[in-house]
Amino acid sequence: MQTTALILAAGQGTRxxxxxxxxxxxxxxxxxxxxxxxxxxxxxxxxxVLVVGHGSDAVREVVGDAARFVYQEEQLGTAxxxxxxxxxxxxxxxxxxxxxxxxxxxxxxxLTRLVQMQESNSGPxxxxxxxxxxxxxxGRIIRGGNGDILAxxxxxxxxxxxxxxxxxxxxxxxxxxxxxxxxxHKINISPKGEYYLTDSVALAVQQGQTVQGLVLDxxxxxxxxxxxxxxAEAEHILQxxxxxxxxxxxVTMRDPSTVYVDAxxxxxxxxxxxxxxxxxxxxxxxxxxxxxxxxxxxxxxxGDHCKIVSSxxxxxxxxxxxxxGPFGHLRxxxxxxxxxxxxxxxxxxxxxxxxxxxxxxFSYIGDAQIGDDVNIGxxxxxxxxxxxxxxxxxxxxxxxxxxxxxxxxPVKIGERARTGxxxxxxxxxxxxxxxxxxxxxxxxxxxx
Numbered sequence: 438m439q440t441t442a443l444i445l446a447a448g449q450g451t452r453x454x455x456x457x458x459x460x461x462x463x464x465x466x467x468x469x470x471x472x473x474x475x476x477x478x479x480x481x482x483x484x485x486v487l488v489v490g491h492g493s494d495a496v497r498e499v500v501g502d503a504a505r506f507v508y509q510e511e512q513l514g515t516a517x518x519x520x521x522x523x524x525x526x527x528x529x530x531x532x533x534x535x536x537x538x539x540x541x542x543x544x545x546x547x548l549t550r551l552v553q554m555q556e557s558n559s560g561p562x563x564x565x566x567x568x569x570x571x572x573x574x575x576g577r578i579i580r581g582g583n584g585d586i587l588a589x590x591x592x593x594x595x596x597x598x599x600x601x602x603x604x605x606x607x608x609x610x611x612x613x614x615x616x617x618x619x620x621x622h623k624i625n626i627s628p629k630g631e632y633y634l635t636d637s638v639a640l641a642v643q644q645g646q647t648v649q650g651l652v653l654d655x656x657x658x659x660x661x662x663x664x665x666x667x668x669a670e671a672e673h674i675l676q677x678x679x680x681x682x683x684x685x686x687x688v689t690m691r692d693p694s695t696v697y698v699d700a701x702x703x704x705x706x707x708x709x710x711x712x713x714x715x716x717x718x719x720x721x722x723x724x725x726x727x728x729x730x731x732x733x734x735x736x737x738x739x740g741d742h743c744k745i746v747s748s749x750x751x752x753x754x755x756x757x758x759x760x761x762g763p764f765g766h767l768r769x770x771x772x773x774x775x776x777x778x779x780x781x782x783x784x785x786x787x788x789x790x791x792x793x794x795x796x797x798x799f800s801y802i803g804d805a806q807i808g809d810d811v812n813i814g815x816x817x818x819x820x821x822x823x824x825x826x827x828x829x830x831x832x833x834x835x836x837x838x839x840x841x842x843x844x845x846x847p848v849k850i851g852e853r854a855r856t857g858x859x860x861x862x863x864x865x866x867x868x869x870x871x872x873x874x875x876x877x878x879x880x881x882x883x884x885x
Contacts (some may be wrong), residue, residue, distance in 0.1 A: 438484040438530075438532055438612075439529075439530040439531050439551055440481060440532040440534055441482060441486065441534070442480055442481035443485070444470075444474070444488070444504070444537070445515060445538060446488060446489050446842050447493075447508075448490070448491065448512065448539070449491040449817045450663070451662070452666060453668075454665075455647050456501075457495075460494050460538040460539060461495060462557075463700070464668065464671055465676060465699050465700040466485060466700055466701055466702075467699070467701065468717060469538060470500060471597065472540075473536060473540065473541070475545075476543055476544060476545040476599070476698065478536065480552060482570075484504055484505050484528070485504045486504065486506070486507060487503070487504045487505070487507070488508075488519070488522060489507070490508065490512055491512075493777065494601045505525065507522045507616070510694065512631075514627070514631030515608075515635075516633055516636065517631070518618065519535060519634060520619070523759045526618075527614075530614055531613070531791065532552060532613060534552060534610075534611050535609065536609045537661060539663070539868050540658075540790075541675065542657055542658045542675060542784075543609065544658060546773045548609075550786060551609065551651050553694050554651050555612075555613070558649050560613075560641060562584065562610060562612055562616075563651060564606065564607070564648065564651070565609040565651055565654065565659070566604050566612045566651070566652050566735070567604070567605050568605075568624075571658045572592060572600075575592065575659075575804055576590055576605065577590045577600070578604040579607065580778040581743050582672060584650060585647050586638060586649065586650045587648075588640075589639070589854070601718055604628075607653065607659040608634075608661075610634065612637075613625070616646075617637075620641075621693065623640060624636045637856045639687070641768075649854070660674070661807055664739075675699070678880065679700060687707060688705075688710065689707070689709040690709075690710045691709070691711055693714060695713050696710050696712065696713075696714055697715045698716045699717050699720070702718075702722070704720050705723045705725070706729070707724055707725045708722055708725060709727045711727070711730040712729060712731075713729065713803045714728050714730060714734075715732070715734040715735075716728070718735045718736035719736050720735065720738070720785065721738045722734070723741035723757070724741045725744070726741070726743045727745070727746075729747070730747060731747040732750070733748075735749045737751065737754065737767075738753075738754045739755045740756045740758070742754050742757055742758050742759070743758065743759045744759075745761045745762060746761065746762035746763045747763035748759075749757030749767070749806040750766075750771075751767065751768060751769060753769070753785075754771070755773045755777075756774050756775040757776075758776045759773045759776065759778075760778045761773075764781045764782045765779050765781065765782070765784070766784040767786075768784065768785065768786035770785065770787035771785040771787070773785070773790045774791050774792065774793075774809075775792045777793065777794045777795075779796040780795075780796060780797050780798035780815070782798050783797070783799070784801045784803075785803075786802070786804070787803060787804050788802045788804060788805040788807065790807045791811065792809045793809060794807055794809070794813070794814050794832070795811075796813045796817075797812075800814075800816060800818065801819060802816065802830075803822075803827070803829065804819065804827050804829050804830065805821075805829065805831070805834045806829065806832070807830060807831075808833045808836070809835070811832050811833075811835065811836045811838070812837045813838045814837075814841070814858065815840045816840050817842045817843075817844070818843055819844045820843055820846060821846045828847040829847055830846045830847070830849075830850075831850065832844075832849075833852030834852050834854040835852055836850050836852065836855065838856050839855070839856045839859070839860060840859075841858045841859045841860075842857075842859070842860045843860070843861040843862065848862055848865060848866075849865040851868030851870065852868045853868055853873045854868055854869060854871070855870075855872070857877075857880070859875070860872055863876045
């Protein structure tokens with residue numbers, strides 16, 4: 438059977454108290470809507486369909502061509518939201534899987550089981566339910582003696598006895614397509630002036646049709662995001678899943694409760710992640726690295742056997758066996774070749790450091806090209822900005838830059854050249870030359 442995924446994403450999300458559309462708030466580095474797309478795309482015979490409303494332009498910009506869109510002009514309830522897709526979807530597939538863009542913890546495995554259950558269901562609806570002593574305002578599930586679902590009783594209308602029921606409606610459904618489009622128009626408006634998809638269950642039961650329920654193995658999958666508190670709760674659960682997955686794949690985390698890894702990060706085997714380390718964005722970590730404690734690595738590519746201690750790395754590339762920190766800062770465009778060592782409080786921006794370069798502590802390297810085996814003493818600064826433009830610095834292989842040297846760009850230091858401590862270099866230095874002083878001059882040899 439063919440299935441089409443329909444994701445409801447039109448709600449305003451007022452309880453988030455934010456100018457940002459609810460489904461674009463991030464969880465482990467990805468917008469909420471992306472999780473729904475990720476788990477439904479492989480189940481949907483065609484591109485999933487998003488029902489959008491508030492902030493639709495922003496949602497479309499983020500999602501791009503990963504989905505098709507229909508627009509719900511007025512938020513008149515979940516049944517009305519589904520109905521907006523009728524012209525697009527009627528006759529397209531055998532089944533329609535309806536889920537919500539604010540439920541990021543649902544797994545592909547669960548939704549696959551839901552679809553498979555509906556494929557074998559003689560009736561028109563199979564829905565997700567959960568058992569929980571925390572009802573979260575969900576409707577209660579009433580089942581018959583044979584286990585089929587007879588009704589959903591909303592919490593506000595439930596009797597005291599019904600409120601004791603701990604099987605709850607997760608608001609995720611798989612419908613037989615022909616039945617859905619034929620009967621959706623029959624749902625009556627509620628006292629609140631909205632049309633609710635939950636009423637489709639009562640409609641099917643009145644027709645003598647079978648409604649089945651799949652109980653979630655993990656009730657946390659049903660958590661929906663309506664407030665910042667819910668967002669933090671889901672973040673905690675999702676981070677636990679991510680960290681457990683990496684530890685099972687061969688990554689060591691001394692205290693996984695203090696390690697934060699975005700969903701888009703990849704990590705090599707035998708890497709050790711120490712407490713309070715954040716791996717963010719599109720970051721690739723090699724094998725055998727030691728990261729942290731207290732390190733933040735964002736949108737960077739880290740080679741094998743690197744060590745990053747209490748440092749920040751953003752939009753940088755490190756080859757193998759690179760050591761940073763403590764308290765180092767690699768900024769956008771930093772490229773550190775194999776075996777580079779950068780001491781504490783060093784900073785590199787938009788520069789390429791050759792193999793085995795050593796950068797002393799309290800140094801700033803910006804807009805520079807540095808050859809292999811260069812030693813850069815403590816306190817060295819590339820003075821790359823003249824107030825209006827950035828200028829480059831070039832340092833040849835094997836050069837030695839003395840402590841506290843100021844390299845006033847644009848400037849070139851030749852291979853194996855040396856600068857004395859405290860030098861201010863304002864002119865190019867030839868290979869094998871030694872310069873000292875302020876401004877730096879070639880060192881005169883005493884032949885007497």
